[in-house]
Amino acid sequence: MSNISFVREKAIPQSPPPITESNSIRWIRQNLFSGWLNSLLTILSVYFIYICLRDFIPWAYGGIWTAGSIRECLDINPDVACFSVIGARWRQLLFGFYPSEEYWRPILTFILLFVSIAPILIPRFIKYFWFSLIYPGLAVWLLWGGSIWPVFSIYLALVFGALGFFIAKNQLRFSSGFSLLIGFVSVVVYFFFIAGPFITLFKYILPINLMFIESLQFGGFLLSMIVGFSGIAASFPIGILLALGRQSDLPLVKMICVGFIEFIRGVPLITLLFVASVLLNYFLPPGTSFDIIIRVIIMVTIFSAAYMAEVIRGGLAALPVGQHEASAALGLSYWQAQRLIIMPQALKISIPGIVNTFIGLFKDTTLVSIISLLDPVGLASLIRADQKWNGIYWELYVAIGLLFFVCCFGMSQYSQYLERKLKTDNS
Amino acid sequence: MKKSLFLSVAAIVGFTAGVAAAGTLDDTIARGHVKCGVSTGSPGFSGVDDSGKNVGFDVDYCRALAAAIFNDPMAVKFTPLSSSVRFTALASGEVDILARNTTWTYSRDTDLKQTFLGVTYYDGQGFMAKTSLGVSSTLELDGATICIQVGTTTELNLADYFKANGMTYEPLPTSDNAESKQQYLAGACDAYTTDASALHGTRINMENPDDHIVLPEIVSKEPLGPLVRHGDDQWADVGRWVLNALVIAEEKGITSANIDSFADSKDAEIHRLLGTGDDDMMAMMGMPKDGMYNAIKHVGNYGEIFERNLGATSGINIERGVNNSWTNGGILYSPPFR
Structure with missing residues (x-):
């Protein structure tokens, strides 16, 4: 009997997986062709994408950038995009009619925007929070120009108000409510008696001036950014207050907040914009000019604050009641509890909704073209009013769409990063 | 007191503004x-x-x-x-x-x-048609499909004009001049109508302007001019x-x-x-x-x-x-x- 026993003395070398199980083919099999239905859907989808891009890619890729007018474009090749209009008008699409030698101001403002939000978003920069506070004033001065002192005096008014409040509360031992009133009165006193002479004096002894730019010269994406980001920045705190007010036990506060939210939410934004541009002119005395951009920012802010309030209320409602009780049991005051226990959790839950509102608000800024502000969409029709570019539609809208997409996609990606970082699933 | 202060300030502002006007x-x-x-x-x-x-x-x-x-x-x-x-x-x-x-x-x-x-x-309302259609007057457009912006006076003028001349037409409603032009170029309508000054500007920038003709008839009165406030x-x-x-x-x-x-x-x-x-x-x-x-x-x-x-x-x-x-x-x- 022969010995057929076999003992392998060393391990078989690893062989490559079967071709059908190699990485890319396996991935395709598992994800795209895992059954007849999925295979069919895959083929249909690929066909659909092909249909969409078949005409677009040659149209966009072969686009003409160097022609001087739509006529020249058509004479060169009528079947491709005439991006020359972007080349000729990109400054207007980005900055409106802002003087070109002053472009550094909006660009600097834009860069400083990121510097100013860093302390809010990144914990280790929180000690630079003071910059976030002075940024709005700085931005207004950089963008509109003129003397720095009127802007400065508004900050001074806030300092006066705070001073009045703390002196009344800490030195004179008044109640919080009464101290608040004193703070408010000191702001009013400041505006009526101190602000004027102060501005005149400092304009004389220390003139720090930038060229004044009228609101009429603002336009394009700059205008969208100003309205959008001011609205976002202002509507967030107002939204929080409204959400808290709606849950308040004080009937008057609750009624005002509910009334405000329901009224504003029940009205289309375009109506509010018309109020800003048309109706306010009738209410104000003739000759007073209340800047149209500021009017629009106010309207956009209250509109999105109402939505924001409901989003945050959703976050508040998701919190177990035990959180409120526990913070009360720890002896925290109402504001301490909100600041340390309730809001951090509620806001964390609300992040997707908040960013959703922000993105919606940012895109809604294109509505201002209806009240004759020249945002990118308004500029598109103004550009077509030049006979050189009369008849160009797609190229402009593709460019504008791309600008907005980059901004909105950026915001969305950032919110997802924030969600991952804060892990909102409570697990 | 504060309220009356605000009111008087508002009154002063209103008064000076009134004088200035x-x-x-x-x-x-x-x-x-x-x-x-x-x-x-x-x-x-x-x-x-x-x-x-x-x-x-x-x-x-x-x-x-x-x-x-x-x-x-x-x-x-x-x-x-x-x-x-x-x-x-x-x-x-x-x-x-x-x-x-x-x-x-x-x-x-x-x-x-x-x-x-x-x-x-x-100005006045005019019509644009393709040269290949072979018409030289609006009066030859009987039975044509016409692209028209909805909700404008041009829509009413069009109806009046065709009725007065005993002609019929098929309206194809569009939302604005841009859409009218696209529909017209795509062949959805035989002619399209809006203010004649706009028709000329649009025609020049078409791919082949000579393929299109702005018909000579003007069917409405649109006198354009500057205006100021009464008084x-x-x-x-x-x-x-x-x-x-x-x-x-x-x-x-x-x-x-x-x-x-x-x-x-x-x-x-x-x-x-x-x-x-x-x-x-x-x-x-x-x-x-x-x-x-x-x-x-x-x-x-x-x-x-x-x-x-x-x-x-x-x-x-x-x-x-x-x-x-x-x-x-x-x-x-x-x-x-x-």
Whole structure:
């Protein structure tokens, strides 16, 4: 009997997986062709994408950038995009009619925007929070120009108000409510008696001036950014207050907040914009000019604050009641509890909704073209009013769409990063 | 107490503002520029060039006005106004004159409390059709499919016109001029209709302009002109007579180039107009004596403005047609300057 026993003395070398199980083919099999239905859907989808891009890619890729007018474009090749209009008008699409030698101001403002939000978003920069506070004033001065002192005096008014409040509360031992009133009165006193002479004096002894730019010269994406980001920045705190007010036990506060939210939410934004541009002119005395951009920012802010309030209320409602009780049991005051226990959790839950509102608000800024502000969409029709570019539609809208997409996609990606970082699933 | 303080401040602001609004011309002179409302974009009439400068037929009228008052055609602040806010912007004082291809109608003149200063451009509804259709007159469009913007007066005019001529048509509703054009080019309709001035501008920038024809018939009256608020006749006079001066200048052959050669003209009206004679006619309106001279010198006469913005040099190529001086077979006729 022969010995057929076999003992392998060393391990078989690893062989490559079967071709059908190699990485890319396996991935395709598992994800795209895992059954007849999925295979069919895959083929249909690929066909659909092909249909969409078949005409677009040659149209966009072969686009003409160097022609001087739509006529020249058509004479060169009528079947491709005439991006020359972007080349000729990109400054207007980005900055409106802002003087070109002053472009550094909006660009600097834009860069400083990121510097100013860093302390809010990144914990280790929180000690630079003071910059976030002075940024709005700085931005207004950089963008509109003129003397720095009127802007400065508004900050001074806030300092006066705070001073009045703390002196009344800490030195004179008044109640919080009464101290608040004193703070408010000191702001009013400041505006009526101190602000004027102060501005005149400092304009004389220390003139720090930038060229004044009228609101009429603002336009394009700059205008969208100003309205959008001011609205976002202002509507967030107002939204929080409204959400808290709606849950308040004080009937008057609750009624005002509910009334405000329901009224504003029940009205289309375009109506509010018309109020800003048309109706306010009738209410104000003739000759007073209340800047149209500021009017629009106010309207956009209250509109999105109402939505924001409901989003945050959703976050508040998701919190177990035990959180409120526990913070009360720890002896925290109402504001301490909100600041340390309730809001951090509620806001964390609300992040997707908040960013959703922000993105919606940012895109809604294109509505201002209806009240004759020249945002990118308004500029598109103004550009077509030049006979050189009369008849160009797609190229402009593709460019504008791309600008907005980059901004909105950026915001969305950032919110997802924030969600991952804060892990909102409570697990 | 605080409340009454606020109220009194508000009252003071209102009072001073009320005083300041005494006369628009005086306010304008004190301010140093004309506040002119223009369209948010209408080819040939109002737009911006690549460098961001306001250009157009309506824009040039405001520049002439500014040149007459300040001897500076750039002393204008242009506010672009959409059609929905234009009248309130004028009424509230945001602008002092509206040169925004606005049709002069009875109700706008009376009910909306505005004063039209005259007609700068006689527009009207026209039709564009493909040359291959082989029509040369709107009257041959019986039974045609026509692209029409919904909710506009053009829609009603179209119905009236076809009914009056015993013809039928198939309407294809669109939302704006852009959509009309796309539908028309795609062959969804045989012809499309809107204001004739817009048709010309659109046609020139089509792929092959010669494949399309703007039919000669004009089926509605759209007299476009500048307007001001009711109740300030002095300001209205200034605006009206600057427009008239531009028309008279063309009639007399005065252009921005040759205006200085009229200094020793035999025509007394020219001297009255340009302020080169002894009479200071412009003082009657509270304007500088050489106001009209400056307007024509800086901006040109009516014909030059037309040619620059709507005529052959503009690329839009609109024929003068009725918008010509009465001496050249048009209907532009200014009252005498005396």
